[in-house]
Amino acid sequence: MTDFAIEARQLVKKFPARAGTGDKKAESGSSPTPKRRVWPFHKKEPKAMFTAVNGVDLQIERGEIFGLLGPNGAGKSTTIRMLCTLLEPTSGTAQVNGFDIVRQANDVRRSLGTVLAGERSIYWKLTGRENLEYFAALYHIPPAIATKRVDELIERMELKERANELVEKYSTGMRQRIAISKALLARPPILLLDEPTLGLDPQAARNLRELIAQLKQEGHTILLTTHYMEEADLLSDRIGIIDTGKVIALDTPEGLKRRIDQKEIIRLELTGWHDDLAGKLKSISGVENLTTRQQGEADLWEVNLQAQNSRAALPRIVEHISGNGTRLVNMNIVKPSLEDVFIHLTGKALRD
Amino acid sequence: MRSESSVKSLAVPGIFADVQAFWAVVSREWVIFIRYPSWIIALFIWPVIFPMGYILTARALSGVDGSGLTTFQNTTGLNEYVGYIAVGTMIWMWQNIVLWAVGYSLRNEQLRGTLESNWLSPTWRFSYLLGSSIPQLVSMLMLMLVSGLEYAFLFRVHFSGSLWLTLLVILAAIPSVYGIGFAFASLVITLKEANAFVFLVRGIVMIFCGITYPLAILPAWMQSVAQWLPQTYIIHGVRTAALSTAGFSAIAFDLKMLVLFGIFWLAVGYFLFNMMERRARQTGAIGQY
Numbered sequence: 001m002t003d004f005a006i007e008a009r010q011l012v013k014k015f016p017a018r019a020g021t022g023d024k025k026a027e028s029g030s031s032p033t034p035k036r037r038v039w040p041f042h043k044k045e046p047k048a049m050f051t052a053v054n055g056v057d058l059q060i061e062r063g064e065i066f067g068l069l070g071p072n073g074a075g076k077s078t079t080i081r082m083l084c085t086l087l088e089p090t091s092g093t094a095q096v097n098g099f100d101i102v103r104q105a106n107d108v109r110r111s112l113g114t115v116l117a118g119e120r121s122i123y124w125k126l127t128g129r130e131n132l133e134y135f136a137a138l139y140h141i142p143p144a145i146a147t148k149r150v151d152e153l154i155e156r157m158e159l160k161e162r163a164n165e166l167v168e169k170y171s172t173g174m175r176q177r178i179a180i181s182k183a184l185l186a187r188p189p190i191l192l193l194d195e196p197t198l199g200l201d202p203q204a205a206r207n208l209r210e211l212i213a214q215l216k217q218e219g220h221t222i223l224l225t226t227h228y229m230e231e232a233d234l235l236s237d238r239i240g241i242i243d244t245g246k247v248i249a250l251d252t253p254e255g256l257k258r259r260i261d262q263k264e265i266i267r268l269e270l271t272g273w274h275d276d277l278a279g280k281l282k283s284i285s286g287v288e289n290l291t292t293r294q295q296g297e298a299d300l301w302e303v304n305l306q307a308q309n310s311r312a313a314l315p316r317i318v319e320h321i322s323g324n325g326t327r328l329v330n331m332n333i334v335k336p337s338l339e340d341v342f343i344h345l346t347g348k349a350l351r352d
Numbered sequence: 353m354r355s356e357s358s359v360k361s362l363a364v365p366g367i368f369a370d371v372q373a374f375w376a377v378v379s380r381e382w383v384i385f386i387r388y389p390s391w392i393i394a395l396f397i398w399p400v401i402f403p404m405g406y407i408l409t410a411r412a413l414s415g416v417d418g419s420g421l422t423t424f425q426n427t428t429g430l431n432e433y434v435g436y437i438a439v440g441t442m443i444w445m446w447q448n449i450v451l452w453a454v455g456y457s458l459r460n461e462q463l464r465g466t467l468e469s470n471w472l473s474p475t476w477r478f479s480y481l482l483g484s485s486i487p488q489l490v491s492m493l494m495l496m497l498v499s500g501l502e503y504a505f506l507f508r509v510h511f512s513g514s515l516w517l518t519l520l521v522i523l524a525a526i527p528s529v530y531g532i533g534f535a536f537a538s539l540v541i542t543l544k545e546a547n548a549f550v551f552l553v554r555g556i557v558m559i560f561c562g563i564t565y566p567l568a569i570l571p572a573w574m575q576s577v578a579q580w581l582p583q584t585y586i587i588h589g590v591r592t593a594a595l596s597t598a599g600f601s602a603i604a605f606d607l608k609m610l611v612l613f614g615i616f617w618l619a620v621g622y623f624l625f626n627m628m629e630r631r632a633r634q635t636g637a638i639g640q641y
Contacts, residue, residue: 015635015636016635062358063358078636081636081639084472085472085633086468086471086472086633086636086638086639087633087634087636088633088634106474107474109472109473109474110361110363110365110474111361112472114469114472116468116469116472116639117465117468117469117639120464120465120466121465121466121468121469122466122469123380123384123464123466124464125383125384125387125388126380126383126384130380130383133376134376134379134380135469135473137372137373137375137376138373138376138377138470138473138474138475139362139363139473139474139475140363140364140365140366140369140370140372140373140474140475141362141363141364142364142369143372145362149362166387179469182469185362186361186362186363187359187360187361187362188359188361189358189359189361218359219358219359220359
């Protein structure tokens with residue numbers, strides 16, 4: 001038994017690999033596309049496997065907001081899916097609210113409110129109210145309590161005026177509020193929120209972040225995955241950074257940022273970017289972790305570099321980007337953000 | 353010791369909660385069903401249009417004056433060939449609609465993105481399949497009733513048999529028809545699409561079960577295959593009960609076979625569902641589109 005809201009020990013999840021996507025060292029030592037049967041003896045060769053989660057350890061305290069960050073394919077969604085019992089781990093164990101995710105899966109589901117797939121997780125041909133009444137029944141809330149709880153959540157999410165309209169007529173933000181209400185219906189002690197602000201306009205995202213902070217005040221434990229570093233920084237008590245199926249760093253946002261305090265971030269805005277420049281900039285001594293991001297559809301690029309000593313590196317950077325149609329538009333030396341920590345640890349931006 | 357959270361859950365698990373959840377699935381499916389107005393076409397128009405081709409072919413072969421019907425009467429013991437074809441095609445439509453509607457019910461949820469959110473709740477997972485079949489069954493019974501009335505009043509078909517015996521055969525047929533649907537639903541989730549299987553199954557039913565002709569005209573090997581298909585007994589049972597005055601004894605064997613097939617197919621459906629559910633937990637198939 002555990003005192004943690006969520007505790008995972010050495011969680012591993014492997015999937016049969018598609019051709020060419022297996023682990024470099026498949027357990028069988030076979031090629032990534034093994035021949036399944038060898039006639040005439042019907043000898044079955046082991047499948048090549050792809051490891052999505054590779055020994056994740058997590059201990060999430062009751063009442064904390066824990067942010068799980070990672071680029072696409074890092075293993076955060078697979079980890080969440082194991083914790084909410086949609087997937088069984090290949091090995092390792094995890095407990096949610098003290099219940100084992102394999103042996104006591106239904107108790108785990110009863111302890112969790114989950115937002116996965118956001119607006120697609122509700123019925124668009126039902127009204128907002130009908131959706132909540134339906135899910136209240138699935139979560140075994142007695143009808144009399146369910147009616148009051150649905151009213152309470154509709155009020156809280158400011159959906160009273162539109163509660164009896166079909167969800168297909170709602171905006172993305174309104175649908176997301178219904179999806180979050182669904183997760184809150186049974187008042188579960190633990191909430192798993194997978195990219196809850198994805199696709200929301202800035203105002204709706206801000207409102208949702210306020211709601212998440214309120215839910216923590218009410219005593220909920222929240223496991224949050226997000227692509228938005230600022231959001232993780234703002235909300236999380238602690239953050240786990242996951243990459244290639246492993247938790248590679250776990251600390252408070254401040255603790256993580258302290259790790260690269262001695263580094264400086266050079267942020268350039270330029271036009272006429274070409275890939276050859278990346279190699280040239282990386283070759284400058286003391287410069288590392290270059291990331292680029294195109295700003296909208298225009299030929300304007302944001303280039304971030306980490307440097308031990310920006311004063312020493314800057315003249316050489318400027319020298320490299322001058323000419324060949326590239327033009328420096330803006331340049332800043334900024335304090336490291338959580339995103340820079342992430343780049344420092346993984347060598348790639350979160351949206352890569 | 354497990355430390356308790358300060359947040360107290362509102363859930364009250366128990367049998368009542370399971371029944372309430374099952375009923376919620378039934379209600380949800382019904383509400384969504386009637387919000388797509390195309391069901392009206394399915395209910396009133398399709399049952400008349402679909403058998404029409406067969407009926408007109410039969411009319412052409414029997415002669416406009418019906419002189420060729422003697423052979424049909426000698427083979428089937430019935431003289432109501434329009435009713436004979438209508439019953440056969442209705443049973444075929446029933447199985448066909450179940451394969452599409454029940455067989456693709458979980459897949460449609462998966463494509464909408466709602467299957468995972470259902471799966472995340474503590475409700476017994478077979479409820480989703482079972483519950484979504486009930487509105488489908490109700491709509492199918494409505495379709496049979498409307499079709500019967502349309503054939504009686506528009507085509508002057510004389511249903512000389514017993515309504516209660518007809519209902520008894522339909523009742524006995526439900527487990528096998530829906531058991532096949534449940535088995536299909538699990539197959540579809542695993543394979544992602546099974547159109548080819550639907551075409552195969554309905555093709556087999558169409559050819560082997562005699563939806564428009566008596567089995568006696570088939571070669572012996574085809575008759576042997578037909579006796580392993582529950583639809584053969586449904587079609588024979590409903591025709592005998594609805595179009596003849598032969599009574600209970602004439603359908604007793606059909607009923608017995610339908611009960612046996614029902615037990616078999618429900619067991620197969622439930623077994624395959626559990627297998628699919630376990631496999632999905634291992635492979636993540638539920639969340640894959």
